[in-house]
Amino acid sequence: MIITELKPFAEIIDSLKDFNNIFLIGCGECATTCKTGGEEEILKLKQSLEEKGKAVVGFCIPSAPCVASQVKTELAKNMKALKSADAILVLACGLGVQSVKDNDRLGRKIQPALNTMFGAVMDAAGNFYEKCSLCGECVLDITEGICPITLCPKGLLNGPCGGVDRGKCETDKEKDCAWVLIYKESEKKKGLAKLKEIQKPKDFKKTTKPHKLTLEKNG
Numbered sequence: 001m002i003i004t005e006l007k008p009f010a011e012i013i014d015s016l017k018d019f020n021n022i023f024l025i026g027c028g029e030c031a032t033t034c035k036t037g038g039e040e041e042i043l044k045l046k047q048s049l050e051e052k053g054k055a056v057v058g059f060c061i062p063s064a065p066c067v068a069s070q071v072k073t074e075l076a077k078n079m080k081a082l083k084s085a086d087a088i089l090v091l092a093c094g095l096g097v098q099s100v101k102d103n104d105r106l107g108r109k110i111q112p113a114l115n116t117m118f119g120a121v122m123d124a125a126g127n128f129y130e131k132c133s134l135c136g137e138c139v140l141d142i143t144e145g146i147c148p149i150t151l152c153p154k155g156l157l158n159g160p161c162g163g164v165d166r167g168k169c170e171t172d173k174e175k176d177c178a179w180v181l182i183y184k185e186s187e188k189k190k191g192l193a194k195l196k197e198i199q200k201p202k203d204f205k206k207t208t209k210p211h212k213l214t215l216e217k218n219g
Ligand code: SF4
Pocket: 131, 132, 133, 134, 135, 136, 137, 138, 139, 140, 147, 148, 149, 150
């Protein structure tokens, strides 16, 4: 999931200084889970905006605003309120904001209310951990499911650097060295032999942006 945080309210208000009638769009997936773009956060922001003299003319929460079909449906359902809005404030990640922009037929000013931080997994206690950097050449098969690109600050592919200190990372003594974790896991899973193979440098062409993928149609 994509992790987001709410921008400081002063920044949001400043971004809306030329607009009075605001429509809010949240996100029913990641931003709801992060508690940045669900109904509770929308209503809280609505109240704060109204206290500053803005008129919140409506809101909606598409289940995934990054999916065109979902955002289009919600925009169509709310067309009357949207026609009275000067600006749309989006409580979703940067993907959601851009998807709203791409699908807004009225050409309204689109403003982000959130900062987009990283992709993460969530544990049972509700903590978010960044575990993948979307490198386009996954090596988790070799590293027993522990990502060296993300968990090692240097993104090393062939074992630890010389700075590892009693199993901890030289950049942060509180953090385990990613390669010590990989070694221990490989030992447990009898995968040490794989670590002897030298990994070629990553093909950074695979991370050249922007990516585009077209799915083949069946039949
Ligand atoms: S190697 Fe790491 S960054 Fe690359 S795809 Fe796999 S998990 Fe993601």
